[in-house]
Amino acid sequence: MTRPAILVARPVFPQVIELLRQHFEVDHHAGDNGLPPAELIARLQGKVGALTTGSERIDAALLDACPQLRIVANMAVGFNNFDVPAMSARRVLGTNTPDVLTETTADFGFALLMATARRVTESEHFLRAGLWTQWRYDMFAGAEVHGSTLGILGMGRIGQGIARRGAHGFGMKVIYHNRSRLSPELEAGCGARYVDKAELLAQADHLVLVLPYSASSHHAIGAAEIAQMKPTATLINIARGGIVDDAALAVALRERRIAAAGLDVFEGEPTVHPDLLTVPNVVLTPHIASATVATRLAMARLAADNLVSYLTRGQALTPVNPQALAP
Ligand code: DGY
Numbered sequence: 001m002t003r004p005a006i007l008v009a010r011p012v013f014p015q016v017i018e019l020l021r022q023h024f025e026v027d028h029h030a031g032d033n034g035l036p037p038a039e040l041i042a043r044l045q046g047k048v049g050a051l052t053t054g055s056e057r058i059d060a061a062l063l064d065a066c067p068q069l070r071i072v073a074n075m076a077v078g079f080n081n082f083d084v085p086a087m088s089a090r091r092v093l094g095t096n097t098p099d100v101l102t103e104t105t106a107d108f109g110f111a112l113l114m115a116t117a118r119r120v121t122e123s124e125h126f127l128r129a130g131l132w133t134q135w136r137y138d139m140f141a142g143a144e145v146h147g148s149t150l151g152i153l154g155m156g157r158i159g160q161g162i163a164r165r166g167a168h169g170f171g172m173k174v175i176y177h178n179r180s181r182l183s184p185e186l187e188a189g190c191g192a193r194y195v196d197k198a199e200l201l202a203q204a205d206h207l208v209l210v211l212p213y214s215a216s217s218h219h220a221i222g223a224a225e226i227a228q229m230k231p232t233a234t235l236i237n238i239a240r241g242g243i244v245d246d247a248a249l250a251v252a253l254r255e256r257r258i259a260a261a262g263l264d265v266f267e268g269e270p271t272v273h274p275d276l277l278t279v280p281n282v283v284l285t286p287h288i289a290s291a292t293v294a295t296r297l298a299m300a301r302l303a304a305d306n307l308v309s310y311l312t313r314g315q316a317l318t319p320v321n322p323q324a325l326a327p
Contacts, residue, residue, distance in 0.1 A: 004311050006049035009035060009056050012075065016300040023308050024049070041065045049307045051300075054078055058094070060086040071310045073303040077101055077158075077290075078240060079320050080213040088324040095306035095316050099157065100298040101290040106161025108264070108289040109238045113150075113206050116234045116262035116283045117143040143205060143232060143259060145170055151204025152176040152192065153220065154211025154239060160190045162208055167191025175200055178211075201228040206236065213240035223248040226257060234260045238289045241266040250275035253282055264289050 005025040008017065011032070020026050027043060029035055034055045035043060044050060044066040052058065054076040063069065063086055071093045072082065082094045115121060123140040126132060150166040152159045155178035166172035167190060174192040177200040181187075187194065200207070207229065211217050221235065222245035229235070235258055237244050246267045252258055253276075260281040266272050269287060276282055290299065302318065310316040319325075 004048045005046055006051065006307060006311075007043050007047045008051045009040065009043070010051075010053050010075070012051065012300045013297055016297075016304050019301070020051075020304050020307065023312060037062065044069060049073065049311055051075060051303050051307060052081070054081045057081050057083075058087065058092075059083040063087065063090050063092060071095065071307060071316065073306040073316075075299050075303040077105075078212060080240060082320065084321050088321045091324050093310060093316055093322075093324050094320045095303070095310075095318050096320050097299040097302045098318055100302055101295050102157045102161050104292050104295040105158045105238065105289045106165060108291075109158070109162045109208055109210065109236060110165050112238060112262035112264060112283060112285065112289075113208060113234065113236050114145060116236060116260045117145050117206060119260070119281075121283045122280050143234060145172070145206070147171050147173075148205035149173045149175065149203050151200045151207040153197070153200060153207065153209050154178060155182055155192070156210065156212075158238075159208075159210040160186065160192075162210065163190035163192040175203060197225075198228065201225055202230070204233060205230065206234045208236040209239045209243055211239050211243065213242055217243050219243070219245045221245065221249070223252070226252045229258050231257060231259065233258045234262065236262040238264045241269050246273040246276060250279055253279045256281075 003025050008026060008028045011030045017026060017028055029043060040056060041062055046068060048068055049071045051073050054074065058072050058081060060083060069092055073095045075097060077096050077098050079094055079096045084094065087094050119140045119142045150172040152163055155176045159176065163174045163176065167174045175195045176192045177195055177197045181194045220243050226248065249261060250273055253261055262283040264285045265287055276284065290296065306316045306318060
């Protein structure tokens with residue numbers, strides 16, 4: 001009997017490819033660059049499943065051109081690369097990788113916050129450039145982290161992980177804003193207090209963005225929001241590019257309207273707004289918040305397990321649109 005065919009659209013761990021080969025004919029795109037849309041469509045011909053990352057756009061045009069496709073398993077918790085209504089209308093299931101990356105991503109949110117507030121990369125560049133010739137009392141003096149006010153916009157599992165680290169590890173006062181308020185038990189567990197967005201912007205010494213990207217969160221932080229922040233504040237984006245207006249942020253950083261920013265995600269990544277590359281008070285990382293070996297392996301395994309479970313037993317583990325299967 002011929003086995004179902006799937007596409008793995010990005011390089012992944014060899015052991016995950018081996019696992020998939022036990023069940024499927026696997027076409028693996030192992031090149032460093034993602035497949036352009038037309039090539040992705042060509043490689044998906046005859047495939048019932050695909051393992052993707054957040055970079056492969058799964059929209060109506062692709063789905064119409066790939067009518068055999070039944071499941072797309074994202075190796076990411078975010079799935080703004082999916083046109084969910086278009087997938088559901090064609091009974092194509094989408095899956096993501098929640099939970100396995102929560103603590104690792106929260107760790108990184110804190111790493112970026114610390115690096116930004118304490119000017120770690122800026123001072124390293126100074127040292128590497130051979131500019132460290134004497135001690136100065138204000139050399140790379142940054143912002144206090146312990147005991148300061150941590151603001152979190154978006155309070156899902158990762159936001160709660162960051163809140164716990166801030167409240168319990170660094171004695172921070174934690175405030176958050178989210179579409180829906182957490183239960184009193186969850187608020188107490190992560191030591192966080194709900195506030196409206198205006199208070200969050202005005203009070204936070206460090207504002208961390210962890211909300212999902214959607215049309216309604218596009219440019220949730222732009223010039224008007226930055227103007228409401230403290231001039232001493234730091235802004236950390238580990239959520240998605242497009243949530244921050246990067247051009248407006250570059251202007252604000254240059255004019256020191258806020259002290260600094262730490263960015264792991266960018267509008268139009270992997271391209272980065274050129275003005276962000278020239279301001280010194282920003283820490284830039286290439287979308288690596290979930291990048292530990294163990295977590296990336298767990299994400300790849302979960303994406304693969306979703307393909308195996310759905311295509312062999314009809315049940316996905318972490319579907320994002322179970323409504324696609326409604327009778
Ligand atoms: C996610 O899982 O959504 C992270 O951004 C990594 O891609």
